[in-house]
Amino acid sequence: MRDDEVLRRIAARVAAHDYSDDVYIRPGHQDASGMWVVNPMPEGTRWLVARGSQEHLAALAADAVDPLPPLEPASVQAVDDAEQVLGHPLPPLLRRIYLEVANGGFGPVLGIAGGCTDDLGRTAIDRLNPREPAGLLPIAHWGCAIYSYVDCAGRGAMMWGFDPNSGLGEHSFYSEGIPLVDWLDAWLNGCLEPPHLDSDRTSWWGATNPERGRRQPDPEFVDPSQPTLFQA
Structure with a gap:
Protein backbone atom coordinates (compact mmCIF):
# COMPACT_ATOMS: atom_id res chain seq x y z
CA MET A 1 0.00 0.00 0.00
CA ARG A 2 2.92 2.37 0.64
CA ASP A 3 4.06 1.98 -2.96
CA ASP A 4 0.54 2.84 -4.16
CA GLU A 5 0.48 6.06 -2.15
CA VAL A 6 3.88 7.23 -3.39
CA LEU A 7 2.88 6.37 -6.96
CA ARG A 8 -0.34 8.35 -6.58
CA ARG A 9 1.46 11.41 -5.23
CA ILE A 10 4.08 11.38 -7.99
CA ALA A 11 1.33 11.02 -10.60
CA ALA A 12 -0.48 14.02 -9.11
CA ARG A 13 2.66 16.17 -9.28
CA VAL A 14 3.32 15.14 -12.88
CA ALA A 15 -0.32 15.74 -13.90
CA ALA A 16 -0.17 19.22 -12.34
CA HIS A 17 3.06 20.01 -14.25
CA ASP A 18 4.67 20.57 -10.85
CA TYR A 19 7.43 18.00 -11.03
CA SER A 20 10.69 19.93 -11.22
CA ASP A 21 12.95 20.92 -8.33
CA ASP A 22 13.84 24.10 -10.25
CA VAL A 23 11.42 26.39 -12.07
CA TYR A 24 11.75 29.29 -14.49
CA ILE A 25 10.10 32.54 -13.48
CA ARG A 26 9.83 35.94 -15.11
CA PRO A 27 12.30 38.25 -13.31
CA GLY A 28 10.80 40.64 -10.83
CA HIS A 29 10.56 41.67 -7.21
CA GLN A 30 8.08 41.63 -4.36
CA ASP A 31 6.41 44.92 -3.55
CA ALA A 32 5.51 46.12 -0.06
CA SER A 33 2.43 43.89 -0.03
CA GLY A 34 4.41 40.82 -1.07
CA MET A 35 3.02 40.75 -4.62
CA TRP A 36 5.39 39.78 -7.43
CA VAL A 37 6.03 42.64 -9.83
CA VAL A 38 7.64 41.66 -13.14
CA ASN A 39 10.69 43.74 -14.03
CA PRO A 40 11.16 45.13 -17.56
CA MET A 41 13.89 42.93 -19.05
CA PRO A 42 14.74 41.57 -22.53
CA GLU A 43 12.17 39.14 -23.89
CA GLY A 44 12.94 35.57 -22.93
CA THR A 45 14.94 36.43 -19.81
CA ARG A 46 14.11 34.09 -16.95
CA TRP A 47 15.30 33.34 -13.44
CA LEU A 48 15.88 29.75 -12.37
CA VAL A 49 14.78 29.36 -8.75
CA ALA A 50 14.12 26.48 -6.38
CA ARG A 51 10.60 25.11 -6.25
CA GLY A 52 8.89 26.31 -3.08
CA SER A 53 11.25 29.26 -2.61
CA GLN A 54 9.85 32.67 -1.72
CA GLU A 55 10.49 33.88 -5.28
CA HIS A 56 8.75 30.88 -6.79
CA LEU A 57 5.63 31.16 -4.65
CA ALA A 58 5.31 34.91 -5.21
CA ALA A 59 5.78 34.56 -8.97
CA LEU A 60 3.34 31.64 -9.05
CA ALA A 61 0.64 33.76 -7.42
CA ALA A 62 1.25 36.42 -10.10
CA ASP A 63 1.09 33.91 -12.96
CA ALA A 64 4.75 34.64 -13.74
CA VAL A 65 5.98 31.03 -13.78
CA ASP A 66 6.64 29.30 -17.09
CA PRO A 67 4.60 26.09 -17.40
CA LEU A 68 6.48 22.81 -17.53
CA PRO A 69 5.90 20.51 -20.50
CA PRO A 70 3.91 17.32 -19.97
CA LEU A 71 5.78 14.11 -19.19
CA GLU A 72 5.00 10.87 -20.98
CA PRO A 73 5.30 7.31 -19.65
CA ALA A 74 7.69 4.76 -21.12
CA SER A 75 6.61 2.07 -23.52
CA VAL A 76 6.36 -1.55 -22.43
CA GLN A 77 9.10 -2.33 -24.94
CA ALA A 78 11.42 0.25 -23.36
CA VAL A 79 10.89 -1.27 -19.91
CA ASP A 80 11.37 -4.82 -21.16
CA ASP A 81 14.54 -3.80 -23.02
CA ALA A 82 15.86 -2.03 -19.91
CA GLU A 83 15.38 -5.15 -17.80
CA GLN A 84 17.08 -7.29 -20.41
CA VAL A 85 20.14 -5.02 -20.56
CA LEU A 86 20.27 -4.68 -16.77
CA GLY A 87 19.90 -8.42 -16.29
CA HIS A 88 17.36 -7.96 -13.49
CA PRO A 89 13.71 -6.91 -13.22
CA LEU A 90 13.06 -3.33 -12.20
CA PRO A 91 11.63 -2.84 -8.71
CA PRO A 92 7.82 -3.04 -9.04
CA LEU A 93 7.33 0.58 -7.95
CA LEU A 94 9.85 1.92 -10.46
CA ARG A 95 8.40 -0.23 -13.23
CA ARG A 96 4.90 1.13 -12.52
CA ILE A 97 6.15 4.72 -12.45
CA TYR A 98 7.84 4.32 -15.82
CA LEU A 99 4.81 2.62 -17.39
CA GLU A 100 1.97 4.56 -15.75
CA LEU A 110 16.37 9.60 -15.16
CA GLY A 111 14.33 7.74 -17.74
CA ILE A 112 15.01 4.73 -19.89
CA ALA A 113 14.84 4.65 -23.72
CA GLY A 114 12.97 7.70 -24.99
CA GLY A 115 12.91 9.33 -21.57
CA CYS A 116 14.73 11.94 -19.51
CA THR A 117 18.54 12.02 -19.82
CA ASP A 118 21.47 13.38 -17.86
CA ASP A 119 23.61 16.35 -18.93
CA LEU A 120 25.40 14.16 -21.47
CA GLY A 121 22.19 12.92 -23.07
CA ARG A 122 22.31 9.49 -21.43
CA THR A 123 19.37 7.56 -20.04
CA ALA A 124 19.68 5.35 -16.97
CA ILE A 125 20.40 2.40 -19.26
CA ASP A 126 22.95 4.31 -21.34
CA ARG A 127 24.74 5.14 -18.09
CA LEU A 128 25.23 1.47 -17.12
CA ASN A 129 28.90 0.55 -16.77
CA PRO A 130 30.14 -3.05 -16.59
CA ARG A 131 32.86 -1.92 -14.16
CA GLU A 132 30.21 -0.85 -11.64
CA PRO A 133 28.38 -3.25 -9.29
CA ALA A 134 25.95 -5.50 -11.17
CA GLY A 135 22.26 -4.84 -10.67
CA LEU A 136 22.62 -1.18 -9.71
CA LEU A 137 20.61 1.16 -11.94
CA PRO A 138 21.54 4.89 -11.95
CA ILE A 139 18.10 6.44 -11.66
CA ALA A 140 19.02 9.98 -10.60
CA HIS A 141 21.57 12.51 -11.83
CA TRP A 142 22.62 15.35 -9.51
CA GLY A 143 25.22 17.05 -11.70
CA CYS A 144 29.04 16.84 -11.49
CA ALA A 145 28.82 13.09 -12.39
CA ILE A 146 27.04 12.37 -9.09
CA TYR A 147 24.27 9.76 -9.26
CA SER A 148 21.86 7.83 -7.07
CA TYR A 149 21.37 4.15 -7.86
CA VAL A 150 18.68 1.63 -7.00
CA ASP A 151 19.68 -1.97 -6.31
CA CYS A 152 17.58 -4.10 -8.65
CA ALA A 153 19.36 -7.33 -7.71
CA GLY A 154 18.86 -7.36 -3.95
CA ARG A 155 15.80 -7.26 -1.73
CA GLY A 156 14.02 -4.06 -0.85
CA ALA A 157 15.20 -1.89 -3.78
CA MET A 158 17.80 -0.18 -1.60
CA MET A 159 19.41 3.08 -2.70
CA TRP A 160 23.11 3.73 -3.29
CA GLY A 161 25.03 6.95 -3.85
CA PHE A 162 27.95 7.53 -6.20
CA ASP A 163 30.34 10.48 -6.30
CA PRO A 164 33.46 9.96 -8.45
CA ASN A 165 34.79 13.32 -7.29
CA SER A 166 35.46 11.85 -3.84
CA GLY A 167 38.89 10.53 -4.78
CA LEU A 168 38.00 7.25 -3.06
CA GLY A 169 38.00 5.06 -6.18
CA GLU A 170 35.83 1.97 -5.76
CA HIS A 171 34.65 3.34 -2.41
CA SER A 172 32.90 6.17 -4.25
CA PHE A 173 29.80 3.95 -4.02
CA TYR A 174 28.03 3.93 -0.68
CA SER A 175 24.75 2.65 0.71
CA GLU A 176 22.22 5.39 1.42
CA GLY A 177 20.45 3.08 3.83
CA ILE A 178 16.91 3.65 2.56
CA PRO A 179 14.69 1.83 0.06
CA LEU A 180 13.42 3.37 -3.16
CA VAL A 181 9.96 4.06 -1.73
CA ASP A 182 11.43 6.13 1.12
CA TRP A 183 13.80 7.90 -1.26
CA LEU A 184 10.90 8.93 -3.52
CA ASP A 185 8.83 9.91 -0.50
CA ALA A 186 11.68 12.17 0.63
CA TRP A 187 11.65 13.85 -2.78
CA LEU A 188 7.91 14.38 -2.56
CA ASN A 189 8.38 15.97 0.87
CA GLY A 190 11.16 18.27 -0.35
CA CYS A 191 13.87 16.75 1.83
CA LEU A 192 15.84 14.55 -0.56
CA GLU A 193 19.59 15.13 -0.54
CA PRO A 194 22.20 14.14 -3.15
CA PRO A 195 25.06 11.81 -2.17
CA HIS A 196 27.37 13.78 0.09
CA LEU A 197 30.90 13.17 1.35
CA ASP A 198 31.71 14.95 4.59
CA SER A 199 34.47 17.54 4.67
CA ASP A 200 36.78 15.08 6.44
CA ARG A 201 36.46 12.85 3.33
CA THR A 202 35.84 9.79 5.51
CA SER A 203 32.08 9.82 6.09
CA TRP A 204 29.15 9.51 3.72
CA TRP A 205 25.85 11.01 4.74
CA GLY A 206 22.31 9.75 4.17
CA ALA A 207 19.87 10.90 1.55
CA THR A 208 17.27 12.65 3.68
CA ASN A 209 16.71 15.89 5.53
CA PRO A 210 17.42 14.66 9.12
CA GLU A 211 21.06 14.18 8.12
CA ARG A 212 21.49 17.87 7.23
CA GLY A 213 21.94 19.16 10.76
CA ARG A 214 24.83 16.76 11.38
CA ARG A 215 26.90 17.99 8.44
CA GLN A 216 29.73 20.46 8.47
CA PRO A 217 29.00 23.61 6.43
CA ASP A 218 30.34 23.42 2.89
CA PRO A 219 32.24 26.63 2.02
CA GLU A 220 31.45 26.10 -1.67
CA PHE A 221 27.71 25.63 -1.14
CA VAL A 222 25.52 27.85 -3.31
CA ASP A 223 22.04 28.53 -1.96
CA PRO A 224 19.62 27.10 -4.58
CA SER A 225 16.91 29.52 -3.44
CA GLN A 226 18.85 32.43 -4.96
CA PRO A 227 17.85 33.22 -8.55
CA THR A 228 20.11 32.30 -11.43
CA LEU A 229 19.77 34.40 -14.58
CA PHE A 230 19.11 32.74 -17.92
CA GLN A 231 18.66 34.33 -21.34
CA ALA A 232 16.60 32.33 -23.83
Whole structure:
Protein backbone atom coordinates (compact mmCIF):
# COMPACT_ATOMS: atom_id res chain seq x y z
CA MET A 1 0.00 0.00 0.00
CA ARG A 2 2.92 2.37 0.64
CA ASP A 3 4.06 1.98 -2.96
CA ASP A 4 0.54 2.84 -4.16
CA GLU A 5 0.48 6.06 -2.15
CA VAL A 6 3.88 7.23 -3.39
CA LEU A 7 2.88 6.37 -6.96
CA ARG A 8 -0.34 8.35 -6.58
CA ARG A 9 1.46 11.41 -5.23
CA ILE A 10 4.08 11.38 -7.99
CA ALA A 11 1.33 11.02 -10.60
CA ALA A 12 -0.48 14.02 -9.11
CA ARG A 13 2.66 16.17 -9.28
CA VAL A 14 3.32 15.14 -12.88
CA ALA A 15 -0.32 15.74 -13.90
CA ALA A 16 -0.17 19.22 -12.34
CA HIS A 17 3.06 20.01 -14.25
CA ASP A 18 4.67 20.57 -10.85
CA TYR A 19 7.43 18.00 -11.03
CA SER A 20 10.69 19.93 -11.22
CA ASP A 21 12.95 20.92 -8.33
CA ASP A 22 13.84 24.10 -10.25
CA VAL A 23 11.42 26.39 -12.07
CA TYR A 24 11.75 29.29 -14.49
CA ILE A 25 10.10 32.54 -13.48
CA ARG A 26 9.83 35.94 -15.11
CA PRO A 27 12.30 38.25 -13.31
CA GLY A 28 10.80 40.64 -10.83
CA HIS A 29 10.56 41.67 -7.21
CA GLN A 30 8.08 41.63 -4.36
CA ASP A 31 6.41 44.92 -3.55
CA ALA A 32 5.51 46.12 -0.06
CA SER A 33 2.43 43.89 -0.03
CA GLY A 34 4.41 40.82 -1.07
CA MET A 35 3.02 40.75 -4.62
CA TRP A 36 5.39 39.78 -7.43
CA VAL A 37 6.03 42.64 -9.83
CA VAL A 38 7.64 41.66 -13.14
CA ASN A 39 10.69 43.74 -14.03
CA PRO A 40 11.16 45.13 -17.56
CA MET A 41 13.89 42.93 -19.05
CA PRO A 42 14.74 41.57 -22.53
CA GLU A 43 12.17 39.14 -23.89
CA GLY A 44 12.94 35.57 -22.93
CA THR A 45 14.94 36.43 -19.81
CA ARG A 46 14.11 34.09 -16.95
CA TRP A 47 15.30 33.34 -13.44
CA LEU A 48 15.88 29.75 -12.37
CA VAL A 49 14.78 29.36 -8.75
CA ALA A 50 14.12 26.48 -6.38
CA ARG A 51 10.60 25.11 -6.25
CA GLY A 52 8.89 26.31 -3.08
CA SER A 53 11.25 29.26 -2.61
CA GLN A 54 9.85 32.67 -1.72
CA GLU A 55 10.49 33.88 -5.28
CA HIS A 56 8.75 30.88 -6.79
CA LEU A 57 5.63 31.16 -4.65
CA ALA A 58 5.31 34.91 -5.21
CA ALA A 59 5.78 34.56 -8.97
CA LEU A 60 3.34 31.64 -9.05
CA ALA A 61 0.64 33.76 -7.42
CA ALA A 62 1.25 36.42 -10.10
CA ASP A 63 1.09 33.91 -12.96
CA ALA A 64 4.75 34.64 -13.74
CA VAL A 65 5.98 31.03 -13.78
CA ASP A 66 6.64 29.30 -17.09
CA PRO A 67 4.60 26.09 -17.40
CA LEU A 68 6.48 22.81 -17.53
CA PRO A 69 5.90 20.51 -20.50
CA PRO A 70 3.91 17.32 -19.97
CA LEU A 71 5.78 14.11 -19.19
CA GLU A 72 5.00 10.87 -20.98
CA PRO A 73 5.30 7.31 -19.65
CA ALA A 74 7.69 4.76 -21.12
CA SER A 75 6.61 2.07 -23.52
CA VAL A 76 6.36 -1.55 -22.43
CA GLN A 77 9.10 -2.33 -24.94
CA ALA A 78 11.42 0.25 -23.36
CA VAL A 79 10.89 -1.27 -19.91
CA ASP A 80 11.37 -4.82 -21.16
CA ASP A 81 14.54 -3.80 -23.02
CA ALA A 82 15.86 -2.03 -19.91
CA GLU A 83 15.38 -5.15 -17.80
CA GLN A 84 17.08 -7.29 -20.41
CA VAL A 85 20.14 -5.02 -20.56
CA LEU A 86 20.27 -4.68 -16.77
CA GLY A 87 19.90 -8.42 -16.29
CA HIS A 88 17.36 -7.96 -13.49
CA PRO A 89 13.71 -6.91 -13.22
CA LEU A 90 13.06 -3.33 -12.20
CA PRO A 91 11.63 -2.84 -8.71
CA PRO A 92 7.82 -3.04 -9.04
CA LEU A 93 7.33 0.58 -7.95
CA LEU A 94 9.85 1.92 -10.46
CA ARG A 95 8.40 -0.23 -13.23
CA ARG A 96 4.90 1.13 -12.52
CA ILE A 97 6.15 4.72 -12.45
CA TYR A 98 7.84 4.32 -15.82
CA LEU A 99 4.81 2.62 -17.39
CA GLU A 100 1.97 4.56 -15.75
CA VAL A 101 3.33 8.02 -14.93
CA ALA A 102 6.53 9.27 -16.55
CA ASN A 103 9.72 8.08 -18.20
CA GLY A 104 11.83 10.05 -15.74
CA GLY A 105 11.99 13.84 -15.71
CA PHE A 106 10.47 14.44 -12.27
CA GLY A 107 12.98 15.67 -9.70
CA PRO A 108 16.41 14.19 -10.51
CA VAL A 109 14.98 10.91 -11.87
CA LEU A 110 16.37 9.60 -15.16
CA GLY A 111 14.33 7.74 -17.74
CA ILE A 112 15.01 4.73 -19.89
CA ALA A 113 14.84 4.65 -23.72
CA GLY A 114 12.97 7.70 -24.99
CA GLY A 115 12.91 9.33 -21.57
CA CYS A 116 14.73 11.94 -19.51
CA THR A 117 18.54 12.02 -19.82
CA ASP A 118 21.47 13.38 -17.86
CA ASP A 119 23.61 16.35 -18.93
CA LEU A 120 25.40 14.16 -21.47
CA GLY A 121 22.19 12.92 -23.07
CA ARG A 122 22.31 9.49 -21.43
CA THR A 123 19.37 7.56 -20.04
CA ALA A 124 19.68 5.35 -16.97
CA ILE A 125 20.40 2.40 -19.26
CA ASP A 126 22.95 4.31 -21.34
CA ARG A 127 24.74 5.14 -18.09
CA LEU A 128 25.23 1.47 -17.12
CA ASN A 129 28.90 0.55 -16.77
CA PRO A 130 30.14 -3.05 -16.59
CA ARG A 131 32.86 -1.92 -14.16
CA GLU A 132 30.21 -0.85 -11.64
CA PRO A 133 28.38 -3.25 -9.29
CA ALA A 134 25.95 -5.50 -11.17
CA GLY A 135 22.26 -4.84 -10.67
CA LEU A 136 22.62 -1.18 -9.71
CA LEU A 137 20.61 1.16 -11.94
CA PRO A 138 21.54 4.89 -11.95
CA ILE A 139 18.10 6.44 -11.66
CA ALA A 140 19.02 9.98 -10.60
CA HIS A 141 21.57 12.51 -11.83
CA TRP A 142 22.62 15.35 -9.51
CA GLY A 143 25.22 17.05 -11.70
CA CYS A 144 29.04 16.84 -11.49
CA ALA A 145 28.82 13.09 -12.39
CA ILE A 146 27.04 12.37 -9.09
CA TYR A 147 24.27 9.76 -9.26
CA SER A 148 21.86 7.83 -7.07
CA TYR A 149 21.37 4.15 -7.86
CA VAL A 150 18.68 1.63 -7.00
CA ASP A 151 19.68 -1.97 -6.31
CA CYS A 152 17.58 -4.10 -8.65
CA ALA A 153 19.36 -7.33 -7.71
CA GLY A 154 18.86 -7.36 -3.95
CA ARG A 155 15.80 -7.26 -1.73
CA GLY A 156 14.02 -4.06 -0.85
CA ALA A 157 15.20 -1.89 -3.78
CA MET A 158 17.80 -0.18 -1.60
CA MET A 159 19.41 3.08 -2.70
CA TRP A 160 23.11 3.73 -3.29
CA GLY A 161 25.03 6.95 -3.85
CA PHE A 162 27.95 7.53 -6.20
CA ASP A 163 30.34 10.48 -6.30
CA PRO A 164 33.46 9.96 -8.45
CA ASN A 165 34.79 13.32 -7.29
CA SER A 166 35.46 11.85 -3.84
CA GLY A 167 38.89 10.53 -4.78
CA LEU A 168 38.00 7.25 -3.06
CA GLY A 169 38.00 5.06 -6.18
CA GLU A 170 35.83 1.97 -5.76
CA HIS A 171 34.65 3.34 -2.41
CA SER A 172 32.90 6.17 -4.25
CA PHE A 173 29.80 3.95 -4.02
CA TYR A 174 28.03 3.93 -0.68
CA SER A 175 24.75 2.65 0.71
CA GLU A 176 22.22 5.39 1.42
CA GLY A 177 20.45 3.08 3.83
CA ILE A 178 16.91 3.65 2.56
CA PRO A 179 14.69 1.83 0.06
CA LEU A 180 13.42 3.37 -3.16
CA VAL A 181 9.96 4.06 -1.73
CA ASP A 182 11.43 6.13 1.12
CA TRP A 183 13.80 7.90 -1.26
CA LEU A 184 10.90 8.93 -3.52
CA ASP A 185 8.83 9.91 -0.50
CA ALA A 186 11.68 12.17 0.63
CA TRP A 187 11.65 13.85 -2.78
CA LEU A 188 7.91 14.38 -2.56
CA ASN A 189 8.38 15.97 0.87
CA GLY A 190 11.16 18.27 -0.35
CA CYS A 191 13.87 16.75 1.83
CA LEU A 192 15.84 14.55 -0.56
CA GLU A 193 19.59 15.13 -0.54
CA PRO A 194 22.20 14.14 -3.15
CA PRO A 195 25.06 11.81 -2.17
CA HIS A 196 27.37 13.78 0.09
CA LEU A 197 30.90 13.17 1.35
CA ASP A 198 31.71 14.95 4.59
CA SER A 199 34.47 17.54 4.67
CA ASP A 200 36.78 15.08 6.44
CA ARG A 201 36.46 12.85 3.33
CA THR A 202 35.84 9.79 5.51
CA SER A 203 32.08 9.82 6.09
CA TRP A 204 29.15 9.51 3.72
CA TRP A 205 25.85 11.01 4.74
CA GLY A 206 22.31 9.75 4.17
CA ALA A 207 19.87 10.90 1.55
CA THR A 208 17.27 12.65 3.68
CA ASN A 209 16.71 15.89 5.53
CA PRO A 210 17.42 14.66 9.12
CA GLU A 211 21.06 14.18 8.12
CA ARG A 212 21.49 17.87 7.23
CA GLY A 213 21.94 19.16 10.76
CA ARG A 214 24.83 16.76 11.38
CA ARG A 215 26.90 17.99 8.44
CA GLN A 216 29.73 20.46 8.47
CA PRO A 217 29.00 23.61 6.43
CA ASP A 218 30.34 23.42 2.89
CA PRO A 219 32.24 26.63 2.02
CA GLU A 220 31.45 26.10 -1.67
CA PHE A 221 27.71 25.63 -1.14
CA VAL A 222 25.52 27.85 -3.31
CA ASP A 223 22.04 28.53 -1.96
CA PRO A 224 19.62 27.10 -4.58
CA SER A 225 16.91 29.52 -3.44
CA GLN A 226 18.85 32.43 -4.96
CA PRO A 227 17.85 33.22 -8.55
CA THR A 228 20.11 32.30 -11.43
CA LEU A 229 19.77 34.40 -14.58
CA PHE A 230 19.11 32.74 -17.92
CA GLN A 231 18.66 34.33 -21.34
CA ALA A 232 16.60 32.33 -23.83
